[in-house]
Every structure is written in C-alpha cells, then in structure tokens.
Amino acid sequence: MSNRARIRVGAVSLMVLLLGAGLAGAGAGDAEGRPARVVSMNLCADELLLRLADREQIAAVSYLARDPRGSNVAEQAEGLPRTRGLSEEVIALKPDLIIAGAFTTRATVALLKRIGFPPLEIGVPADFDGMRGQIRMVAAALGHPERGEAMIAELDARLAEAMQWAGTPRLRALVMRPNAFTVAPGSLGDAVLTAAGLINVAAEIGQDRTGQVSLEAAALADVDLVILDEGARGAPSLADALLRHPVLAELRRQGRTVSVPNRLWTCPGPQVAEVVTRLVAAARARTSLR
C-alpha cells in the first residue's frame, strides 16, 4: 500500500470512528432505560413515534410528517425538528434510537450500520397481525409497551365495530391508486378489503409485477366498488391523470366509486379501522341502491 493510500484509509477510519463516537456519546436514555433522543426517518415510523412516545423523547421526525396530505399526525408533528433522512442531519442530532423504514433512506441506514449504530427497521406489514406486531415492537423499543397494547386494543375495538356491519352478499371491489397501482392479494390492503366483507377483484384480473392493473380489465371486471383517493390534489402528476380518464368518470356516474384517502391505510395504526368503516358504509349504500 502506498503512503498516500495508507493516509487515506487512516483518515476514513478516523472519520468513521468519530461519527460512531458522536452517536455513542449521546444520552443513554432516562432512569428507566427509555431512549431519550429518538429520530424517525420514515412516515410510518413518524406516526408510531408521535403516537407512542413522550414528546420529550422525540429528537426529530421526517419531513413528510407535517404534510397533511400524506400524514395522519401532521398536527402533532408541528414544532418538532425535521430531517430528510440525510446521514449528517441524523448524526448531528445525537440520537440514541433511530427508527427507519425497511425500504427508505437506504444510504443513511447503511452508513449508520457501518459505524455500529443499526437503526430499528420497520417493514411493510402484510396483514393485521403484522401490523399489531409492528406496533408492539416500536412501543417496546420506546419503553412504553403499555401504550402499544392500548393502541392495538383501540384498533381491534374499532375493527370489531365496523366488521359487524359488513354485509352480504359480498361486493366486488378494486383499489385504483395513482398510475393504476392496485392492492395485491396478500397485502395489508387486501386484508382490509376482506375485513370489510369485499372481494378483491385484483386477484382475478391479475396485475403485472409492479402491481398495476390495466384500465380496460378494471372496467370490464364489473366492479361494484372502485376505491379511489379523490381527496386534496397534490402537485400535478401524470400518475393522477389516469384517475381522470372518462372511463372512471362513467363508473363514478354509475355510483361505482368510493373515495378513501390513501393516507388512512398507508401506515399501521388505529386509522386503518377507519378505512374498514368507510368501505362497509359504501358497500351498504351500494347494496341498497342495487
């Protein structure tokens, strides 16, 4: 190894050490061993953190937390520091617990692992049990397991309340998100449809590997309820343009559409029960019309 290369390697390892030291030097939590400076780097992590932790425990949330179009906790996030999930921002906050999404800010997560500070990574739950498990895991990491149980109890109570009205016959439903992305069988969204007593048509018309359905197949499948998000529009996008196609306008005119904000079922939390409630109500209205 040449001298210069050796110096370079030395410099890099020193930097990594210093970064690690910066994190290790952070407060190691309060008397009860709870983390005192928690940073979340993903919207779903933000929602759980804001609902389960004491406000003093929160060092920063992600920049998405305050956007009411996507976030269910925009008000609670008001006044808290925000990051875009960059390594520098996160490390400068000297966190003692970092919660990251399993599919977001991968570069930062990789760096944090390299310097010996692995974040708690939360994936995308595939059903209600996965969701309950995730709530429990985060609540335990925050040192408030009882709050996790309370959240699960609230979710289950609201689910039970909604599901007792789920009707027969089971109606046929299809979720159409921007770019014609749908809810695939075996996902949390599919479990939500099932809980609301609906048949997920995506299973029979099939979707491609990215989970998109063709508008043609969607229209011909004779769907009772096309589930769209017709809420507040964000910045203009071609992905949304599809949802204004005349075919969907005609389905809307025939009373075959129902609008449910996507933010209600993007992340785990008691708000998912709200989706079931709305779908059950829409299905009952549709059945009485037919």
Added chain:
Amino acid sequence: MKALLPRASASARSRLAGAGLIVIAAALVAALVLASVAIGYAAFDVPSAMADLLAGRTTLPALVLWELRIPRALLGALVGFSLGLTGAVLQGYLRNPLADPGILGISSAAALGAVMVFYGGLAGSLSLALPLGGIAGAALAALGINLLAARGTGTLGLILAGVGLSSLAGALTALALNLAPNSYAALEIVFWLMGSLADRSMDHVWLCLPLMGLGWILMLSTARALDALALGEDTAASLGFDLVSVRLRIVTGAALAVGSGVAVSGAVGFVGLVVPHLVRPLVGSRPGASLWPSGLLGAALVLGADIAIRLLPSRPELKLGVITALVGAPFLIGLLFRRQGRT
C-alpha cells in the same frame, strides 16, 4: 404550369403504380385499425359491444370500446399518418434524406409546452392540460420558425434554426422539470416522451383531429411544388411557385400535425425518418408522389407497433417510441450501408 413539368411515359406508369400503392396501403391501415380495436388486455365480445354502442346503451364493454379501444386505434393511425407525411414533406423540401419531423424543433417545443403547462399547474385539474400545453408549445415554435422563413432564410437556415430551437426547448424543459413541485416530474416526463397510446380517450382524438387535418391539407397542397423543388430552388421559382408561401405552408402544416401528435402521444421517433425511404423506391423519386403513401405507411407502422406492444408479454407495456426505434434504427443503418455499396 403543369405542362412545363417534364413528363414521360415512365412517369405516367409510376403514377399508376403510386395510385395502386395508395389503395393497398389504405386497405392495410383499415385492417390494422380493426385489429387494433379487437386486440387488448381484456377479452370481450367486440361486435356485441359495438351493437350496444350504436344503440346508445352504456354497458361496460361499450364504454371500454368507445373510450379506450377506438381512441387508441384512431390515434395510432392519426399520429402515424402525421409522422409519415411530415417526414416525406420535409425530406423533399429540405432535399435532405436525414430530415425527420423533429428537425424543425417542433417536437421539443411541444414537449416544453406540455411540461410547463402541466407541471406549472397553469391548467389546474383540466384533464387535457398536457396535450393543450403541447399544442401551445408547437404553435409558438411554428410562429418563430415562420417569422424566420418569411424573411427568406434558405433551407440550411431553416435546419439550423430547428437545431437551435430543439436545444433551447430541451434546456428549458430540463429547467422546468427541475423547478416542478412534483419531484417525480422528470421521471414521468422521460417515460411520457418515449411515446405511448395507452389509456388515451376520445377527448384526445377530438383535440388533435382538426389540427392534424388542417396540417395535412397544408402539407399535401405542396406536392407539386416539392416536385419542382427537386430541380432546385431557382428552377422552381422560374416555374412560377411562390417559395415563401410553400415554406409557410410546410412549416405551419408540420407544426400542426407533429405538434398535436406529440401532445397526445409523446415523441414517437424514426417513423417519419424511415417511412419515406421505404416509399421512394416504389413511387420513383418524385417527392410529391411519396406524400400519401408515406402517410399511410406511417399509420400502418405505428398501428403495427402499438399492436405488437399489447401482444408482447412485457408488463408494464413497452413504450411506442422504443419499438419504433428498435425497428427503425437497424433499418436506417442497413439503408446507409446499401447506399455506400452503390456509390
């Protein structure tokens, strides 16, 4: 004036062959339009849907037929005809076999207009914001080039102005995408520019049909002038053709046809470049005779490519411009090789 043009029995024979070619190509286009209506992602009874449609029953199959299948087939034919015709007109007029519909910078300007109107939120939630913006961009570009053309710039000047306009519009598009509030704008537009006819509606047809029709009429009206221009600008002028009027008609017609095409389908490359080369050996080298066959063959090519996209197993579907380029580029290279062999 007609009598002044050189005529021979050979040219009469090639004119007859040209008429035969037009009939065959038109039949091919009609067959491909029907095939395009019949082929899709979900099977349904097309004749009974057609009956529902004609009887005014709004059944789901009738809806799919009228708002998805038929517009897709019609747009394929319209866009293809525009590209083939514009390619033939521009290659004849500029006397440059490498001229394609994008050479005047109109495609780039249409893309710029679409991006600015759509992502700038100028059109609110209007569902046709994107194509309307594209048409506005193409119209402005045509105005600029016409101002140049009216001052009597030669064909070389026209090409250079087009190159300049293309680069400027490309740079401004990149800037607009950078400033767009939607962080996925650049990605979406890259895909949109590759060209596609997926999920268009009858609204798109009504929007582009009149503009394209006007553009075609303007361009087809220059057929005889193009023949004369093959003998050189001075000869054409001495035969009594008003070259400024010819130029204005060609630039305006190309802008209308290509601009509205890009606005509804994105940029579909290579069709306008390749089709006139396919047609020329069949109609002789008179540029005027290649206009109708080039338009029809362009329509057939785009329809064929769009059908192939839906038959290929790749999902999400390939982009139209990708298929036409994959077919067109090797063809162009082969053409150049054969030419070199000959000279």
